[in-house]
Amino acid sequence: MPLDLGAKGSCHIGGNLATNAGGLRFLRYGSLRGTVLGLEVVLADGTVLNCLTSLRKDNTGYDLKQLFIGSEGTLGVITAVSILCPPKPGAVNVAFLGCPGFAEVLQTFSTCKRMLGEILSAYEFMDAECMQLVGHHLRLARPVQESPFYVLVETSGSRAEHDAEKLSSFLEHVLGCGLVTDGTLATDQRKIKTLWALRERITEALSRDGYVYKYDLSLPVDRLYDLVTDLRARLGPRARHVVGYGHLGDGNLHLNVTAEAFSAALLGELEPYVYQWTAGQRGSVSAEHGVGFKKQSVLGYSKPPEALRLMQQLKALLDPRGLLNP
């Protein structure tokens, strides 16, 4: 299955499609828009739209299924799907690294792409505050020396010894030139899970820290962490924690702010500031979490009026009586 995400224990495939879920292996297997081969959808008027092919290539007219992927149930109800599943990789390795700064996180990523190439399957980052939170609330042990940033690199390949060689050359190089100050490597399933847990359980640790303000942004990678730094300065002691983590390989920042309780004043400091900052970088105010109830009013930060008008026209065409998710 080309999609994997932290919510895998509770999410449903129909919901994944309706929200165009991205997740942890987007970097390797790409968007659902590329891996979904066919859909069956029930339209608002009861029509069953059968586009349930399993062909890789089909250019007979418009690709209607794309309308429904990511449309959050506003245009139709997805009832069946066919997905292209890649061969399961024979060898999976994980490296967990400490980096001295965000510039080094970025350079390590470039190095990764060059030296690991086709076997790179995830490049996730988290900052020091994230690590403190999973340590404090979940008692997870820090696997490397304390650092301002941590990176999880995963490789998935077809031949274990080749992957191990590529990963060792990479590690030797990044440790040698100071991009990485400490690192640990996992090849057995148990240790791989332990390292992934540090990244996957950040959400859980945050929820134990107090009320959480959550943002899911796409930004140009070189500016990605500046927003976290800016916001920390802007909020000062009014926030308990301002943390940044996410799928760096996809330019996707999960920005989270915790406080003792919800406060309209703090929300006022965050919004529209975060959205304006993102729009200033031509980023997306919803990278992978969709629109839902909360983000209807902020789409304009990432989409021009012409696009919003066409979306409304499509909604009116497919759901003229307003029977589906509004």
Added chain:
Amino acid sequence: MPLDLGAKGSCHIGGNLATNAGGLRFLRYGSLRGTVLGLEVVLADGTVLNCLTSLRKDNTGYDLKQLFIGSEGTLGVITAVSILCPPKPGAVNVAFLGCPGFAEVLQTFSTCKRMLGEILSAYEFMDAECMQLVGHHLRLARPVQESPFYVLVETSGSRAEHDAEKLSSFLEHVLGCGLVTDGTLATDQRKIKTLWALRERITEALSRDGYVYKYDLSLPVDRLYDLVTDLRARLGPRARHVVGYGHLGDGNLHLNVTAEAFSAALLGELEPYVYQWTAGQRGSVSAEHGVGFKKQSVLGYSKPPEALRLMQQLKALLDPRGLLNP
């Protein structure tokens, strides 16, 4: 650039997008629907629709660009694009193989996926008649012993010695168990080009053979060649050649029939037979070549009436006065 195709010397990127071109590296880099990040489109009413982001992830509303990819200028005119380009592979190798039968072509493909995994970048096949035609009309030399089928396997990876090892193990295995009867390997650019020319210049050889009836079909791979065999028996001496070649890794058959001149009687033998046969396998009557002028009437073989109706509604919504390509 993640797209490559035989027409690379003459095609334009706008046309590639408007036709959702597939091409030779679809197997590795996937569909343009996954690799196109943003589009700018001029709509029929003159509106400039700016969806020209270069973000990898953006779930702020419907993915409007998908409407225009593959719509052949019927919904708008594409004026700018951003495409995700993968790192250029450091090592490229090509193997050209002879297979004793189509079953062996399929088993060799399964073996390829298992043993070459992430470095497999193309798996093309051609039959013995294709090889005869490129030999006869273009004077290209056959690089391996005469065989019923030929396969071109390409690998693209980041580390030459690893790729060479994977490819040698693969060749040793397929030659050892009789899936492949003869093979040759190319690592230098000149020989790689010579081997690719055998596959890429089939169209040219066909055009020198007489009038050509062309079909571009998606079929389940295990039935893919049966149509060629069926058609050869059906047409007998009325056809000069009935040949099959194409992107086997994507289930994409290029079926071509040559004759001395165009004949309505021969066309009557071919159509709707070829389309009915394809529909019987739930295939696509246009895998990658789109609809154009010639295939408007045959879309119903691959799409249900509900889908065609929705396509007409989208066309009416976006081009109510019929100003664009009809």
